[in-house]
Amino acid sequence: MDPIIQFISEQSILISAIIVVVALIIQEILADKKGAESELTAEESAVMCFKGAKLIDIRDKEDYRTLHADTAIWSNPTQLEMHPEKNLKSDKTYIFYCSDGVKSGELANLLRRKSGYKTFFIAQGFPAWTAADLKTKSGGS
Secondary structure, three states: OHHHHHHHHHOHHHHHHHHHHHHHHHHHHHHHHHHHHHEEOHHHHHHHHHOOOEEEEOOOHHHHHHOEEOOOEEOOHHHHHHOHHHHOOOOOEEEEEOOOOHHHHHHHHHHHHHHOOEEEEEOOHHHHHHHOOOOEEOOOO
């Protein structure tokens, strides 16, 4: 028993560093899970749209005109961020998508935290929607 106590007392800095690293890893895992609350697959998004959620494309307007999810509307992400009350209703659910899921994820999480809106985003963005072979269309304004 004495060698263990001696080792612990001699290596207290190392042991403290290991404890801090483990705590940071646990914190990172929990933070990832919290962000995942608003992340959806394309299929989950389609089901939520069927149940009344509004799908919003925040890619460039030209990309939207070229091809977008069948029920999606286009909206300027800067306008949504700066003045969400002009475009969103607090009693509705919104799902954003972009070209890769990053920008839409940031916007959904920001609006959820800052303003309390029920916002979600499609992981991997519009490519996930098309890869899931969900309905698309071209045109629109």
